[in-house]
Amino acid sequence: MNHVLLTAAILAAGLTASAQKPDAVLRFNEPAAHYQESLPLGNGTIGAMITGHPVRDRIMLNEISMWSGGVQDADSDTAYRILPRIRESLLAGRNKEAQQLLQQYFICKGEGSGHGNGANVPYGAYQAFGDLTLQWKDTLSPWTHYRRVLNLETAVARTSWQRKGVVYTQEAWVSIPDNILAVRITSARKGGISFTAALSRKEHATVQANKGALEITGQLPNGGQPGLRFAGALQVKTTGGRQVAENGAIRVENADECLLLFSAATDYNMNDYTQNGADPLPLVRQTLQRSSARAYAQLFQAQQRAYLPLFNRSRFRLDATAPGTDTLSTPARLARYYERRPDPQLPVLYYNYGRYLLIGSSRPGGLPANLQGLWAPEYQTPWNGDYHININLQMNYWLAPVTGLQDLSEPLHHYIRNLVAPGQKTAKAYYNAPGWVAHVITNPWGFTSPGEGADWGSTLTGGAWLCEHIWEHYRFTRDTAFLRQYYPVLKGSAEFLEAILIEEPQHGWLVTAPSNSPEHSYIMPDGTRGSTVMGPTIDMQICRELFGACIEASRILGTDTAWTRKLAHTRSRLAPNRVGQAGDLNEWLHDWKDNEPKHRHISHLYGLHPYDEITPWNTPELTAAVRETLRQRGDDGTGWSLAWKVNFWARLGDGDHALELIHKLLRPVPPVNPRGGGSYPNLFCAHPPFQIDGNFGGTAGIAEMLLQSHGDTAVIRMLPALPTESGWQKGAVKGLHTRGAFVVDMSWDKGAITHASILSTKGGACRVLLPAGKQVSGAKGNIMAQPGPAARIVEFATLKGVKYTIR
Ligand code: FUC
Numbered sequence: 001m002n003h004v005l006l007t008a009a010i011l012a013a014g015l016t017a018s019a020q021k022p023d024a025v026l027r028f029n030e031p032a033a034h035y036q037e038s039l040p041l042g043n044g045t046i047g048a049m050i051t052g053h054p055v056r057d058r059i060m061l062n063e064i065s066m067w068s069g070g071v072q073d074a075d076s077d078t079a080y081r082i083l084p085r086i087r088e089s090l091l092a093g094r095n096k097e098a099q100q101l102l103q104q105y106f107i108c109k110g111e112g113s114g115h116g117n118g119a120n121v122p123y124g125a126y127q128a129f130g131d132l133t134l135q136w137k138d139t140l141s142p143w144t145h146y147r148r149v150l151n152l153e154t155a156v157a158r159t160s161w162q163r164k165g166v167v168y169t170q171e172a173w174v175s176i177p178d179n180i181l182a183v184r185i186t187s188a189r190k191g192g193i194s195f196t197a198a199l200s201r202k203e204h205a206t207v208q209a210n211k212g213a214l215e216i217t218g219q220l221p222n223g224g225q226p227g228l229r230f231a232g233a234l235q236v237k238t239t240g241g242r243q244v245a246e247n248g249a250i251r252v253e254n255a256d257e258c259l260l261l262f263s264a265a266t267d268y269n270m271n272d273y274t275q276n277g278a279d280p281l282p283l284v285r286q287t288l289q290r291s292s293a294r295a296y297a298q299l300f301q302a303q304q305r306a307y308l309p310l311f312n313r314s315r316f317r318l319d320a321t322a323p324g325t326d327t328l329s330t331p332a333r334l335a336r337y338y339e340r341r342p343d344p345q346l347p348v349l350y351y352n353y354g355r356y357l358l359i360g361s362s363r364p365g366g367l368p369a370n371l372q373g374l375w376a377p378e379y380q381t382p383w384n385g386d387y388h389i390n391i392n393l394q395m396n397y398w399l400a401p402v403t404g405l406q407d408l409s410e411p412l413h414h415y416i417r418n419l420v421a422p423g424q425k426t427a428k429a430y431y432n433a434p435g436w437v438a439h440v441i442t443n444p445w446g447f448t449s450p451g452e453g454a455d456w457g458s459t460l461t462g463g464a465w466l467c468e469h470i471w472e473h474y475r476f477t478r479d480t481a482f483l484r485q486y487y488p489v490l491k492g493s494a495e496f497l498e499a500i501l502i503e504e505p506q507h508g509w510l511v512t513a514p515s516n517s518p519e520h521s522y523i524m525p526d527g528t529r530g531s532t533v534m535g536p537t538i539d540m541q542i543c544r545e546l547f548g549a550c551i552e553a554s555r556i557l558g559t560d561t562a563w564t565r566k567l568a569h570t571r572s573r574l575a576p577n578r579v580g581q582a583g584d585l586n587e588w589l590h591d592w593k594d595n596e597p598k599h600r601h602i603s604h605l606y607g608l609h610p611y612d613e614i615t616p617w618n619t620p621e622l623t624a625a626v627r628e629t630l631r632q633r634g635d636d637g638t639g640w641s642l643a644w645k646v647n648f649w650a651r652l653g654d655g656d657h658a659l660e661l662i663h664k665l666l667r668p669v670p671p672v673n674p675r676g677g678g679s680y681p682n683l684f685c686a687h688p689p690f691q692i693d694g695n696f697g698g699t700a701g702i703a704e705m706l707l708q709s710h711g712d713t714a715v716i717r718m719l720p721a722l723p724t725e726s727g728w729q730k731g732a733v734k735g736l737h738t739r740g741a742f743v744v745d746m747s748w749d750k751g752a753i754t755h756a757s758i759l760s761t762k763g764g765a766c767r768v769l770l771p772a773g774k775q776v777s778g779a780k781g782n783i784m785a786q787p788g789p790a791a792r793i794v795e796f797a798t799l800k801g802v803k804y805t806i807r
Helices: 003-015 079-091 095-105 280-292 296-311 330-338 345-361 392-396 406-431 462-477 480-500 537-557 561-572 603-607 620-633 639-651 655-665 693-706
Strands: 025-028 039-042 046-050 056-063 130-136 143-151 156-163 166-174 181-187 193-200 205-210 213-222 225-239 242-246 249-255 257-266 315-318 731-738 742-749 752-760 764-770 783-785 792-798 803-806
Touching (some): 025 330, 025 345, 039 143, 039 166, 039 345, 046 166, 046 257, 056 181, 056 257, 079 095, 079 406, 166 296, 193 205, 193 213, 193 225, 193 257, 213 280, 225 242, 225 249, 225 280, 249 257, 257 280, 296 345, 315 345, 345 655, 345 693, 392 462, 392 639, 406 462, 406 480, 462 480, 462 537, 480 537, 480 561, 537 561, 537 603, 603 620, 620 639, 639 693, 693 731, 764 803, 783 792
Antiparallel strands (some): 025 143, 039 046, 046 056, 056 130, 130 193, 143 156, 166 181, 193 249, 213 225, 225 257, 242 249, 731 742, 742 752, 752 803, 764 792
């Protein structure tokens, strides 16, 4: 967008009441009574949740590094001595004994995650930063004409109401370039604004007024050691009236207009993942000083200039409308959709929201989005709000490369790299192996040991699964410098797996041992139930993917040829995918029964998605087996499990089934007594509780329905899983990225492509499944591929920076 247009768009966004676009606006007609009704704002570092109460307003504050706990040594250093015994038990089929040994000798030292309640043990928990409250002076007169909307196209939350006939508005956003939360309050009556603003935190904090600003500082617990230091500051700028800082609060009296600026920081050190960074208080003071010296319009424009280009990189549109949905509240729309009344814009809103939430919770140079992105009102967040790596953290980033937010994966890549050093120590301690390992739970303090329960905490491919994100980033961007920088991370993970593989006795296949299939358990033919196994299917798929990636990467980088030759041989000896008696894919090395036939994790379908070794066109038999697995598991599940299933069905080319799962993902879930997966009123995904992975996974699933580029040859497939529902038959999407570094825009009508373009960002061969009757032409109209009577795969050479047209 050019400068003039951008400025016009910014002004329109700021000056008019937010247009109620049903694909881009969340709306409430009441203040939020629960955080699952609040409107999230964020810049990847600072988060805020807007409740918009006209009398006692509460804005929940977050800072992404607000972690209790600290670096600890949780490795049981002599665990490796017991490894041969564990393996012996497994090889002899005494899995129960193996699991007992694991529980006794092979878990982490200390309290681990504190059974998911780690706020006060060294593991720590992601915590609320605190609250900004606004207590209005007039507590009695009722309010009317209430509206609270979040406009995803501008990232602004706007609340308006009337009291005694006077219109009040509150406009809030979090600035990417200035790292502040800005809240502007206006009144239609001169001198109409009187309230008291306060900062508070339930524990470990003090609040003081300093030179007219409020400052909150403190230190979090770290199991007896000094923990993370944090600081936040609030400054209020008023026009008219006056303000007084007293009793740890700022009182505003009779102002015409008011701007609150808040910033926060901690002494978390991103470079070495310790809490020895700079003192956060001077940092926060500086940030506030800089921003408060600038006019509101300047701050706002700077933020819009940073946000709009990110958000607009990909836009998705369905042309069908459902009258009335543009004036309904978001929870009302969820309720209608659940009754199967048409609202084609709701999935589009979900797509936009997922991208909005990633922009809000993942900022280059910072920590990755955690289990709740960065929006958490609790001091003991569920599961410590940590980084689970047996699906959850990975799912958070599925949407990034496809929907044009690849640069927002940087925090994830950096995070993975920071796990290498502690993971090397863990690999030595437990497996006496080279390379690095991370198991199931990780935190920003470099926790890589197994979890405290052998039944869930000993999956050993968490780190290797993370490596997929490095390889996929390369596949999407073909950024060789990135690959060179991160190749040692891949290699270290592969070296670990290579070293720990053992030969299983029946076929001589190589398998991981001991491990488990994430959080699921089996029933052995003799009735034994357990989790510990050798060679769970997911581990084998991850090994194949990672070894394959290393082999390919070493070829691209011209390095390590001897090692990868050996690795290729090892890869060929890994236990293969196998179909069981019941026609489903085996989750375990043996065709054992599922202990929980409807289990939320469907880990053995990793080979279908996210990894792409099972595809309908290359492996039809395995494809039939994964369909059967999905049929057996059923369509219900926790929020993220539903989101994964959207992706599975999209990969299977079944858009109707994928849409069915989107319906489930959008099932309304109440904030109190939630049951079953779905969406809270503010569209936060309900596990329940709130977990953001489902939002991100669902968004990735929608992208996957519209465009795919997986499989060995990464053929671009347009509309591979478009639902037959009428609302989806006409639409357009722009800015979807593919493997091989192409960017696709396309529009369709009656379910068929009408027009598409493919931008080649790196040059090289492009392979596309060309729809029947369509041709590809290049920049000067030269024909690259002729139309044919049926859809077929065509390949043509592309030039970097050139857009190719399909029509
Ligand atoms: C995984 C899942 C749980 C939950 C937790 C945070 O381990 O099995 O359902 O999502 O992470």
